[in-house]
Amino acid sequence: MTVRRSLLCLTTAALLAACGSTPDAPPAGNGFYRVKSGDTLYRIARNHGRTVAELTRWNKLSDPTAITAGQLLRVSPPGTSGTTRPTSPTPSRPDPTPRPTPSPAPKAPAIRLAPPAQGKVIGRFDGNRNKGINYSGSRGSPVLAAAAGKVVYVGEGIRSYGRLIIVKHSEDYLTAYAHNETLLAREGDQVKQGQRIATMGDSGADQVMLHFELRYKGNAINPAPFLP
Template identity: 35%
Template sequence: MARLISPLISLLLAALLWSCAPHKGIYHTVEPGQTLYRISRSYGVDEKNLARLNGIGDPTQLRAGQRIFIPGATQEKRVGTAVTTAQRPAPPARPSASVSAPRPPPAPPTAKPPPTRQTPPVSRPPAASTVGKGHFAWPLKGELLKKFGQQSGGTNRGIEIAGGKGSPVHSAASGRVIYSGDGIRGYGNLIIVEHDDNFFTVYGFNERNLVQDGTFVGRGEHIAAVGTPPGGGASRLYFEVRRGKETVDPLFYLP
């Protein structure tokens, strides 16, 4: 029953293209050494507002390759990078005196101590961003009615979680709503949220949606109310996780 048909992929891609329209803003891809402060100055946007819109709790923890949404911008601008100590030019050497002092008499030779062996420092690669348990939060606390994958009734591309009708549905992570509506048959009121690292989360069977297309939501934010499947049955939430176009098991990313 819970199977996201191919029109959703087309809709998702179309929504992504729509989300990049010039009158809405653009995405800036962070390059090594760039800071949120420099990005905000380059685009003339308030740094705190930019952090809030993109769900950034700590502006100092930007990652190279991270996409930052710039509201009102029409084209990507050149952003300077912070100069590190290693990048700063070394100060010029002092010029030697024009008159050289007389050389002192040579000192008597002394026995040289044996050289000490020094262990070269081990360079460790930078820690990669881990994506796994706890990457997303549970959108609803309740009994797991259907699991991901092949089941007796067919293949599930998501999970279904029991919940009282009207109970709050929460965003599993901060991101941008790219679809909110009931135009996809079989899922009732549906919400799709785009996150970092090419992730998307899908929330279906909602009694009502509380967010609109283009809205930025935070992790744990109330975005919908639990409803019932269009075909009837007990109230529940349909929850799906996608990485790109591929559906993945949500339980792998939930705590």
């Protein structure tokens, strides 16, 4: 059994070695080239001043990628003396130009915010699952405008936000206050920083809380750097 297994291993190794080598063959004649292991049609064409299309046509290749070691290829047009087209050595293809690293997003200009609630922070901004800061508190606790601005939305049109208020502070900045119990501000109201605009509740949430967002040009950004 051991002898048979050894013979099988030796036979397999020999076959693998044969696949990676070029069998002995007579040299190619003038105007021809014998394929070596590792050759590609593109490389052969380039080295002989030809194109892949020419070699494909002259050798009637159905698949230009399927050439094998030992195969004889015509590298000069049929009926010629076999001299290859004089060319200067073709430089190797440069590596593809790396894609430029995208420039970081411009930093948002500073806006000074006041805490919108007095509760404990129970959820922080991560840009994915949480696009703002969550504050705990008791039902009816005051929700305060984080900065002066104009109330541009009051309602329950976004189910996951519950009773929501949005305040516009400039052309670039908005703040949003979600899960309120009572909405005290109305659309169009001008509010001051620290003004009470709602009371804390659990609308659209599974606990009493305030979900607070800061948006710059429509994108949620981390409010923490702008809070005291």
